[in-house]
Amino acid sequence: MKHLGLTTALLCCTALPALASNEAWDSVREQLYGDRVMLSGQGIIAIDAPYRTYDDARTDLAAQIIAPPGVQIAKVTVVLDENPMPVSAVFDLAEPQPGFYFDITMRVNGPTPMHVIAEATDGRLFVSETFVKTSGQGACAAPPGTDPELALASLGQMSIDVAGTVPGVQGGKLTSLASRLSRMDVDISHPSHSGMQMDQISLLFIPMRYVENVDIDLDGAGFVEMTGSISLSENPRLGLAVPQSTRSVDVTMTDTDGAVAHAHKDLAGF
Numbered sequence: 001m002k003h004l005g006l007t008t009a010l011l012c013c014t015a016l017p018a019l020a021s022n023e024a025w026d027s028v029r030e031q032l033y034g035d036r037v038m039l040s041g042q043g044i045i046a047i048d049a050p051y052r053t054y055d056d057a058r059t060d061l062a063a064q065i066i067a068p069p070g071v072q073i074a075k076v077t078v079v080l081d082e083n084p085m086p087v088s089a090v091f092d093l094a095e096p097q098p099g100f101y102f103d104i105t106m107r108v109n110g111p112t113p114m115h116v117i118a119e120a121t122d123g124r125l126f127v128s129e130t131f132v133k134t135s136g137q138g139a140c141a142a143p144p145g146t147d148p149e150l151a152l153a154s155l156g157q158m159s160i161d162v163a164g165t166v167p168g169v170q171g172g173k174l175t176s177l178a179s180r181l182s183r184m185d186v187d188i189s190h191p192s193h194s195g196m197q198m199d200q201i202s203l204l205f206i207p208m209r210y211v212e213n214v215d216i217d218l219d220g221a222g223f224v225e226m227t228g229s230i231s232l233s234e235n236p237r238l239g240l241a242v243p244q245s246t247r248s249v250d251v252t253m254t255d256t257d258g259a260v261a262h263a264h265k266d267l268a269g270f
Contacts, residue, residue, distance in 0.1 A: 041128035062103030094222030156261030
């Protein structure tokens with residue numbers, strides 16, 4: 001039942017009042033971590049985000065994390081401070097790792113600081129920050145890109161691809177993570193309704209429905225569980241660094257309406 005605490009935090013943050021950016025972060029930080037000390041992520045977390053989004057509704061955001069000596073990374077949280085649901089994605093690693101890389105397509109509703117928080121196995125919290133400007137499209141309320149009925153018909157379809165190597169992160173150059181790692185992409189067919197979008201025919205608001213959890217197993221063992229939010233783009237894509245020795249991938253998606261979908265892939269050469 002570990003989802004309940006995260007889901008509660010996500011929904012509580014949705015109700016935050018409009019605040020100045022530093023106050024928004026302070027509110028999210030207090031709700032998630034209380035008075036726990038947060039240490040600088042310099043040299044530990046590198047964020048790759050555009051200076052200004054090209055498409056507010058589908059923006060590629062990435063980060064690379066390397067654990068400090070003597071510990072490993074257990075959890076990574078992505079916060080878009082000014083989004084309607086600031087806690088945008090949480091990655092729980094089934095087995096703590098010395099390093100972690102993700103990239104993901106998200107809605108960025110307006111200009112906002114972005115924080116990436118890494119929790120180490122000794123309980124220390126590390127945080128890095130950047131700022132993302134937007135194109136003014138108001139992504140969370142933008143009309144869906146596809147007809148809602150057609151989107152529901154293909155909901156849950158997934159494709160998995162594992163190929164090549166992990167790209168470098170432009171901002172921090174923590175390139176040592178890429179050794180012996182491949183890049184895995186998971187594309188999920190899901191409308192990711194934010195609850196703020198209006199049906200263009202009925203002019204009624206479309207009920208909120210988004211990807212709540214994505215569980216990824218490698219070679220039959222747990223690897224990472226991602227908890228999502230309305231910040232995920234329509235038809236979100238998730239990229240991760242995985243060991244080059246990986247022989248099979250299983251992905252299970254669960255959305256907020258309880259729909260469950262599963263995809264399996266045996267990798268070429270095995």
